[in-house]
Amino acid sequence: KAGVTQTPRYLIKTRGQQVTLSCSPISGHRSVSWYQQTPGQGLQFLFEYFSETQRNKGNFPGRFSGRQFSNSRSEMNVSTLELGDSALYLCASSITGRGDEQYFGPGTRLTVT
Amino acid sequence: AQSVTQLDSQVPVFEEAPVELRCNYSSSVSVYLFWYVQYPNQGLQLLLKYLSGSTLVKGINGFEAEFNKSQTSFHLRKPSVHISDTAEYFCAVIRAGAGSYQLTFGKGTKLSVIP
Numbered sequence: 001k002a003g004v005t006q007t008p009r010y011l012i013k014t015r016g017q018q019v020t021l022s023c024s025p026i027s028g029h030r031s032v033s034w035y036q037q038t039p040g041q042g043l044q045f046l047f048e049y050f051s052e053t054q055r056n057k058g059n060f061p062g063r064f065s066g067r068q069f070s071n072s073r074s075e076m077n078v079s080t081l082e083l084g085d086s087a088l089y090l091c092a093s094s095i096t097g098r099g100d101e102q103y104f105g106p107g108t109r110l111t112v113t
Numbered sequence: 114a115q116s117v118t119q120l121d122s123q124v125p126v127f128e129e130a131p132v133e134l135r136c137n138y139s140s141s142v143s144v145y146l147f148w149y150v151q152y153p154n155q156g157l158q159l160l161l162k163y164l165s166g167s168t169l170v171k172g173i174n175g176f177e178a179e180f181n182k183s184q185t186s187f188h189l190r191k192p193s194v195h196i197s198d199t200a201e202y203f204c205a206v207i208r209a210g211a212g213s214y215q216l217t218f219g220k221g222t223k224l225s226v227i228p
Contacts, residue, residue: 004156033215043203043218056213090156092216099145099164099207099214104156 001026004093004105012111018079021108023091025072031055031097032074034066037088037107046089049074050097081112115140115206119219126194127227134189134222136204143209146187147216148178151201160202163187164209174198199226 005024013019025032034046045058049068066076072093078085088109092102120135138144145164149157161172168180178189187204201223205216 035216035218042220043205043216045215045217048213048215056215058215092157097214099209101159101162102216104149104158106154106156 004091004103006089006091006105006108008108009106010109010111012113013081014113015081015083017081018077019081019110020075020077021089021091021110023074023076023093023105025074025091025093026103029093029095029103030072031094032068032072033092033094033097033102034074034076035090035092036060037090038086043090046076048097055097078110083112086110086112115144115208115217117204117206117217117219119202119204119222121222122220123223123225125225125227128196129193131192132190132194132198132224134202134204134224136187136189136219138185138187138204138206140185140206140208145207145209146178146180147205147207148172148176148187148189149203149205149218150174151203151221153200157203160189194224194226196226196228198224200224 007022031050033048048056052068063079068074088107090107091105094102118137126132147162148160163180171177201221204219
């Protein structure tokens, strides 16, 4: 079974631009969660989608948004990029998102200059 | 809200020596507990998890952890480490039975295995 895939793996953007990251979950998994990883703040939860609905949201500004499609693939968007948005963005999928194992993708490394 | 404290940010250990990575959590409700490993330039891989039942949990790659409710700890152990165990390890919790099931992570412990 294929694992969680994230595209692109690396991205360089300029302040003020917007960016869209993509995540394809494991087949059969309906829950997709997004996490931001930085050296200073560590791993922080962004949001979780289940059956195309945002079920939970972390403490991030409205510039961070996401969506999920009917095939469970998910995208996250960051508008008006700031230098502090430079991070590794990790996507994780699980069958139910109710405490069952979350499988992580390799992440997208976003650098904002 | 729950929180996770990993007491050591870096742990150097010689190859074939035992290692313990410490994790303490705080939560007013029952939790599920996890240990993840992250190799350079990769995502997170689940090592082991505690949901209920036996407090000693065995995971992949020879790792095990013990859930201690009275001390609110979930320390990770391996009796003999290998060079390939060099990585960053994250302890995480989920509030059991809560409306939100997101993982709350500790800051991580970098394990360096010295040949």
